[in-house]
Amino acid sequence: xxxxxxxLAEVRWTGACSMKLGxxxxxxSGGHTHERGVGILFDVTTAKSLGSWCPISDRVxxxxxxxxxxxxxxxxxxxxTSDSEDVEVEKLYEDIEKAKGYLKSxxxxxxxxxxxxxxxxxRAEDVVGPSGIGNVNERGSRLIxxxxxxxxxxxxxxxxxxxxxxxxxxxPGDRSRSKKD
Numbered sequence: 001x002x003x004x005x006x007x008l009a010e011v012r013w014t015g016a017c018s019m020k021l022g023x024x025x026x027x028x029s030g031g032h033t034h035e036r037g038v039g040i041l042f043d044v045t046t047a048k049s050l051g052s053w054c055p056i057s058d059r060v061x062x063x064x065x066x067x068x069x070x071x072x073x074x075x076x077x078x079x080x081t082s083d084s085e086d087v088e089v090e091k092l093y094e095d096i097e098k099a100k101g102y103l104k105s106x107x108x109x110x111x112x113x114x115x116x117x118x119x120x121x122x123r124a125e126d127v128v129g130p131s132g133i134g135n136v137n138e139r140g141s142r143l144i145x146x147x148x149x150x151x152x153x154x155x156x157x158x159x160x161x162x163x164x165x166x167x168x169x170x171x172p173g174d175r176s177r178s179k180k181d
Contacts, residue, residue, distance in 0.1 A: 004046045009078035009114035011037030016055035029055030038076045054102050059092050062099035073103035077113035117143045129158030
């Protein structure tokens, strides 16, 4: 599989750094402990366009790619799970706003990452398409609200995906899995 840009969540490294990994370039932003952390991995060609980057927090990193006719901003996020306090979630959205402020208004901005959200399978204005999955959860509602305010769309809900199968365990002691069609 050939990938130009790969967003990473739960990198679990401390600090922030840019490094070469073979022919790839990795930028990452971590905290003070080996928890959380986000990164973006670029192939050799895309890395040549990396103009600048900024570690925002252990949940947000932003990279600016120099492109024509417009530059491209990539914001990698790792949103707290439903078990997290609302204060932590709101801090994350503040960090995303800070990352957006690092970019220019005319830049094309793409937010990627682990949103720990289920946005449902029903259209929500021009934000959620008809091919989402499941029922909207609390984090999904917050993500939809943020996208509406900031004029973003959740792109993976606009394209029909291959039907997903659920996996079930055969019995508590049997760790083999079977497909449930």
